[in-house]
Amino acid sequence: MDDDEAFRREVRDWLAANLTDEVRGAGGPGRENEAFAQRLAFARRLAAAGWSTLAWPVAHGGRGASLRRQVIFHEEYAESAAPSRVDHIGITMVGPTLMDHGTEAQRARFLPAIASVDELWCQGYSEPGAGSDLAGVTTRARLDGDEWVLTGQKVWTSLAHVADWCFVLARTSPVVEGEPRHRGLSYLLVPMRQPGVTVRPIRQLTGDSEFNEVFFDDARTSADLVVGRVGDGWRVAMATLAYERGAATVGQQIGFQRDLDDLVALARGNGAAADPAVRDRLTRAWIDLTVLRSHTLRSLSAPSPPPGNPSVVKLLWTRWRQGLGELAMDVLDAGAPPEAAERWRKFFLFSRADTIYGGSNEIQRGILAERVLGLPRQARR
Numbered sequence: 001m002d003d004d005e006a007f008r009r010e011v012r013d014w015l016a017a018n019l020t021d022e023v024r025g026a027g028g029p030g031r032e033n034e035a036f037a038q039r040l041a042f043a044r045r046l047a048a049a050g051w052s053t054l055a056w057p058v059a060h061g062g063r064g065a066s067l068r069r070q071v072i073f074h075e076e077y078a079e080s081a082a083p084s085r086v087d088h089i090g091i092t093m094v095g096p097t098l099m100d101h102g103t104e105a106q107r108a109r110f111l112p113a114i115a116s117v118d119e120l121w122c123q124g125y126s127e128p129g130a131g132s133d134l135a136g137v138t139t140r141a142r143l144d145g146d147e148w149v150l151t152g153q154k155v156w157t158s159l160a161h162v163a164d165w166c167f168v169l170a171r172t173s174p175v176v177e178g179e180p181r182h183r184g185l186s187y188l189l190v191p192m193r194q195p196g197v198t199v200r201p202i203r204q205l206t207g208d209s210e211f212n213e214v215f216f217d218d219a220r221t222s223a224d225l226v227v228g229r230v231g232d233g234w235r236v237a238m239a240t241l242a243y244e245r246g247a248a249t250v251g252q253q254i255g256f257q258r259d260l261d262d263l264v265a266l267a268r269g270n271g272a273a274a275d276p277a278v279r280d281r282l283t284r285a286w287i288d289l290t291v292l293r294s295h296t297l298r299s300l301s302a303p304s305p306p307p308g309n310p311s312v313v314k315l316l317w318t319r320w321r322q323g324l325g326e327l328a329m330d331v332l333d334a335g336a337p338p339e340a341a342e343r344w345r346k347f348f349l350f351s352r353a354d355t356i357y358g359g360s361n362e363i364q365r366g367i368l369a370e371r372v373l374g375l376p377r378q379a380r381r
């Protein structure tokens with residue numbers, strides 16, 4: 001048995017010994033509030049055993065694992081039906097941002113609590129007037145002595161209702177005529193539990209509330225909690241988005257495989273699989289997922305990924321999930337136990353959001369058109 005296989009066994013054994021029925025299969029897109037307290041406790045156990053920060057460099061308290069081992073971990077995690085992670089914003093977005101752009105003091109203050117999952121984070125970018133056009137954020141921050149004072153509103157802030165901290169993109173100096181609008185934005189770390197912050201849940205199509213409106217009314221944070229230079233927050237904000245993609249994508253796709261397997265089982269059980277059109281679509285879903293997984297593994301291990309790859313992968317997986325959701329609705333027509341019906345309805349409804357968050361699919365196609373195909377640039381404000 002080579003070292004990687006021994007590592008795989010170690011992961012599998014740990015999960016088998018620590019995974020309990022109360023968290024098995026819990027959480028995920030559209031089900032983020034499911035068994036939250038139990039999933040948080042599980043995330044802390046995972047952290048204490050050193051699994052959460054597998055990909056972090058040793059110098060920052062991680063295990064500096066190779067890409068191969070990260071993939072193995074995510075494969076085993078997804079195969080075992082371990083719960084959806086509650087700590088991913090901290091571990092995969094804020095942590096790496098602080099390692100590359102934070103000060104020594106910021107790293108010392110925040111990395112240990114991110115690693116141990118003692119502090120949860122949310123992402124404060126989008127606003128009612130700034131989503132795809134993120135440079136249009138109008139939340140303002142001004143210095144008052146040794147503190148920043150924030151006023152404005154964020155929206156669609158996932159998990160803000162459970163977060164201790166938020167990384168906020170805010171305007172710290174006015175837009176200057178003739179200069180790019182993203183100048184003058186800063187990246188601030190803001191404590192959520194204070195009188196100046198109000199979190200109001202947004203009720204979603206699924207009936208749940210996973211994201212929120214967040215209002216800053218003279219909210220305060222310390223002057224030294226700006227990441228990168230004041231006015232240079234755009235660069236840091238873009239870096240945070242780039243860290244989000246990586247080996248975890250492989251685990252996500254194994255989750256997709258489980259979804260497909262479950263739908264196949266449902267279609268066999270309720271007779272829908274006898275319909276040639278359903279059989280054809282299930283088979284196509286399997287083929288498309290196989291291609292997506294092969295592409296992802298190949299591009300992750302390539303010395304330099306193919307041009308526009310993050311956009312290509314996002315377009316492929318979101319289209320796949322929406323297709324599976326639509327197929328599930330047709331399979332459900334042949335009947336299903338209430339629990340399965342509820343799960344697939346939520347899947348279908350939430351999959352409508354897949355083409356919006358993380359940069360909408362129209363924006364991804366725009367990126368490919370301009371940066372890969374060299375088509376003329378779209379008019380911008």
Ligand SMILES: Cc1cc2nc3c(=O)[nH]c(=O)nc-3n(C[C@H](O)[C@H](O)[C@H](O)COP(=O)(O)OP(=O)(O)OC[C@H]3O[C@@H](n4cnc5c(N)ncnc54)[C@H](O)[C@@H]3O)c2cc1C
Pocket residue numbers: 122123124125126127128130131132133155156157158159211353356357358359360361362363366378
């Ligand atoms: C489930 C979910 C979770 C989210 N979580 C967070 C979070 O935690 N933190 C956070 O900050 N944000 C979050 N968001 C917000 C998300 O980033 C935005 O919804 C997204 O960037 C789109 O912005 P918008 O909703 O303002 O739509 P708009 O930008 O107003 O777009 C509306 C429509 O116009 C299209 N469009 C816009 N510009 C162009 C263009 N240039 N070319 C072609 N078409 C265009 C879009 O594709 C879309 O179809 C989340 C969203 C969802 C759905």
